[in-house]
Amino acid sequence: MAKAKTKPARFHREGMEVSIAVSHAVQLARAEAIAAYPITPQTHIVEHLSSLVADGQLEAEFINVESEHSAMSACIGMSAAGARTYTATSSQGLALMFEILFIAGAMRFPIVMTVANRALSGPLSIWNDHSDIMAARDIGWLQVFVKNGQEAFDHTVMAFKIAETPSVLLPMIVNLDGFILSHVVEALEMPDQELVDQFLPPYSPRHVLNPKAPVTMGAFAMPEIYTEVKMKHQVTLTNAAGRIQEVWDEWGQLTGRQYYPVERHLTEGAEILLLTMGTLTEVAEIAVEEMREAGLPVGLISLRQWRPFPFAALRAAVGDAKLLIVCDRALSPGGAAPPVLAEVRSAFYTQAQRPDIIGYIIGLGGRDVPPEAFKDIVAKAREEVTTGPTQEFHLYGVRG
Amino acid sequence: MEKFGYAQSQKYDTYASRLMPREEFFTSGHRSCQGCGEALAVRWVCKAIGKDAIIAHATGCMEIVSSGLPQTAWMHPWIHVAFENTAAVASGIDAALKILARKGKLAGAPPKVVAMGGDGGTSDIGLQALSGAMERGHNFTYICWDNEAYMNTGIQRSSSTPFGAMTTTSPPGKESIGQSTWKKDMVAIAVAHNIPYVATACPSYPFDLYFKVKKAIEMPGPAYIHVLSVCPTGWRSATDLSVRLGRLAVETAVFPLYEVEHGRYHLTVEAPRLRPVKDYLKPQGRFRHLREPELDFIQRMIRARYELLLEKCRQPYGEFATVPFTPEPEQEVA
Amino acid sequence: MSKPLEQTTWQEVELGGLLREPGSARAYRTGDWRSQHPVWTKSRCIRCGVCWTVCPEPAIIEEPGGYFDMDPNYCKGCGICAKECVTGCISMVPEEE
Incomplete structure (x- = not known):
């Protein structure tokens, strides 16, 4: 040094x-x-x-x-x-x-x-x-x-x-x-x-x-x-x-490095938004870029600031997207939803116009999350929107 | 104060009170029970540590009676964080004072650091934090207020509750004589950390207590003082007996007053002829249910332990070895 | 926080619940708890100060002349002073209604 x-x-x-x-x-x-x-x-x-x-x-x-x-x-x-x-x-x-x-x-x-x-x-x-x-x-x-x-x-x-x-x-x-x-x-x-x-x-x-x-x-x-x-x-x-x-x-x-409580990646014109925290964000960025190239209107928002919870910034970042997929890296056993999903849902409950919000728990206990996982999640979530929700949230990739 | 030194304090001089500092650092208006031996101990300890000290206090009786918003009975800078971590909080204060002094951010000498907690906060839930702090050699004095049970929560047994005592969780009954285990020897645990100063004290001997605390805070490194604090509420004793019971604890050798300085034991209050333990047990409702066999067992145990203590005091060598650390000068190779 | 607790608003709460006035507990008068109080017989008092030494509150004050008396604001009436008095010059007297 x-x-x-x-x-x-x-x-x-x-x-x-x-x-x-x-x-x-x-x-x-x-x-x-x-x-x-x-x-x-x-x-x-x-x-x-x-x-x-x-x-x-x-x-x-x-x-x-x-x-x-x-x-x-x-x-x-x-x-x-x-x-x-x-x-x-x-x-x-x-x-x-x-x-x-x-x-x-x-x-x-x-x-x-x-x-x-x-x-x-x-x-x-x-x-x-x-x-x-x-x-x-x-x-x-x-x-x-x-x-x-x-x-x-x-x-x-x-x-x-x-x-x-x-x-x-x-x-x-x-x-x-x-x-x-x-x-x-x-x-x-x-x-x-x-x-x-x-x-x-x-x-x-x-x-x-x-x-x-x-x-x-x-x-x-x-x-x-x-x-x-x-x-x-x-x-x-x-x-x-x-x-x-x-x-x-x-x-x-x-x-020259500017930070915000909620950060956006390719959200312009996105109808579907993934929401991530921590290192999942960098992996999701890759997935979103590839999906965009393939013509899917997908964008990414990431929560940087967790406390205080950035309600206004989150609502602004979501804008008029139709589907918001919240990716949690923790389970709330027996709870209403995993922690991030629960808070994001409550942030939109009072909003007249709100997206469908679907939650996926991924990467528990060090399980690898490749970009393909996000593509898969987006596909599953889009299907779920048409068929109606099957579960409160999903534990992605769990066997059995 | 110079005229009235440590040696003189060993005698319970009637007029000694006149020579003690008048300034109070634990003020009236605190909400301890009537006749609280622990509050008396706090009063004298706070006088002994003087103005220039910071106190970290564990959750417990003395915290609750003294620090309810919006009032405090403390004159010292004082912090309470939780039950089991007082020694760790004191470690942090000690470390901060060291670095701030080194960086020239403190005006004058760093204040003394004193940690205080009850017997539960010391010998049970706080033992780990205390052990860590003593082992790391922080410059602090730890004072244990030992009223021999969790009095604040309603007289539940602790590891410091004496054999046979009735508490709300060691009730005597058909299958129980009350507390079934012997009191944990916190002093021995402290000594085993090879710290420079360990002592027992009791506010019934306020001058002995006062000078031990003074010695402890002046000693560089960790010091531990275990203070027997009579609790009329928990011991089921008359409120006016609080000082007398402490004296009886010493005179029966239930709680001998001694100190261990750099591993060397010596009694600070000698009892030429021990009184029978019954004299101490009888005025306390918590021992009322005990019968002859238990009383006899307690008497024999007390006697055996006291003799072992006297033996330690007679030892020409210390419990552990201490060698001053002075790095040897580098030898020049001829 | 000098106001009574039940009138204090959240805006008035000190940073982290801090108390800035050392010894402010003196405003709380524990003397109300008392059912008996010590009385000194001056003729037998040797002015040694043992009563002052053993008071847990402390609620014993020295008067001009070196005699002692209780501080009615804080004495809880435990009776330790009477028990420990060297000459037995303190007696405990029930409080009057």
Whole structure:
């Protein structure tokens, strides 16, 4: 990571594993305190951060905690004492953190966390799907998904700026698909330290544990006030959408890479839309391009911003398409629909004009999703529209 | 304060109270039960840690009675996150203070970090986080308020509940004598982490408690203090007996007061002649159902354990070895 | 959040439920719980301060002259002070209706 000394070089291109890129983003963001526990497939991120700290390339305290529960607890302590705080986890680790995630959100600590998404046990599976984060969708954090290494890098840097905004002060998760993304090598454009410093000023906490101005954090609430405390959190989280876009725009100006809460690919004139998140988006892009060439009016939208849920942007992106096929990477056993489908459907329920919405669950527990799968799904969904729905949702490719 | 040092504190000097700091850091208006031994312990611990400290507190009695919106009984910067993670929260605070000090972002010396939790939050659900924090060597002091059951949720047994005690989940009955297991030895667990300072204390000996806490927070690295806290509500004892019962626990050797400094044991309050354990058990309703065989067993166990403790105190060597870490200078090759 | 809880709106809730006034619990008067209270017999009081030392609230205040008395705002009437008094100069007296 030799940095150019001459002024004009603000970026350089480098090939590296995405996990390493994420840890460099944390380094460039000058994270000060990290508490993490190793879990596949998050390990390369924390290993590399450990060595950056060990080599003095990142001036930070790294606590090798004894569990993810303690990782998130320590992160709260770090953030409460005024340090810029980062952690990363996956799957079972996120599940073990579960209790503390809500508290970190409610206590308004701007912790940034990478979740290398992985299936939840059981059976034990170290491979990718979104069941870990979907189980934690109501934790009261800001959440985004990324589809490639460059996005993983960019969103990690931006997450600190968004989370630490005084009007926001909420923790933020950057979701990236385990193995499929975390372990691939990509060519990335890396900004130099000066540019990141200019973009991201040092963290100045609003409230901090300090004997010179003592505060009590984490008081309990009687029924008379609990609802008001939750409302404040809800409104703050929802309103954070504006700030998220502001920060993304600023980054877009600096880097030329512009991000939106809902992104579109070949949606012009599309009557059929696929909706994906994470790395599925890149695969679906290929499928959509091929279907377009074959004359099918298919387009693609992807949800980048998961919390707060981008209702308006989603409705705008869907426009007057006739069929919307929502691709989930998690199951909600016994539920009305898989998580993304459920929320997308409810986003359109109040709309006078709405598309048919059909849901497919794909790629569970690391099962490969080739572009052909999307073509197949589109064909099946088109048929279903004519015959009427056969099921609430479909578990694509399941045998038997 | 200089005139009244640690050595003098060993004697329960009637006028010693006059020499103690008046400033209160755990204020009145907290909602503990009448005669709460734990609140008294908190009061003295908070005095001992002084102004320049940050407290992380576990969910439990002392959290609930002191921090309901919109009021707090704490004068220190104070944080409560959850039940089982206080030591981890304190780890994070310690780490943050270290890096902020290194980066010049802290004015003056970093404040002391103190973690507090009940016996359930320490010896049961919080044991893992505490073990991790002690093993990692964070510079913090952990205080366990041991009232020997989950009092906050309605007197359920914990691993710290003494043998024979009645709780709502260890009720005596035809097939039960109450708590059927011996109290978990948290002090031994803390000592096994080779940390520089471990002690027992009781607010019935406030000066002993006070100086142990002072010693603990000044000691670099982790320190653990296990504070027996009489709970009239859970122990079914008269509210005015809270201080006396603590003294009886010490005088009967049910709860000896000692410290383990760098692995070396010594008693801080000596009982030249032990009182019978019955003197301690009798005023407590939670032991009312016990009969002679159980009482006899408890007496013999207490005696055996006390003798083992005295033996440890007599050892000329410590429980573990400590060697100061000073890297050897590189040898020049001749 | 200085307003009573039941009048506080969500806009007025502090960031993350933070409490900025240390020791604000003093506004809550636990003295209402009391069914008895300590009374000092000054002639026997040696002004040692043991009562002050053992009060869990704390609800014992030192008066000018070095004698002690209860703070009626906070004393819950547990009776520890009376039990522990070195000279036995404190007696517990039932509250009048």
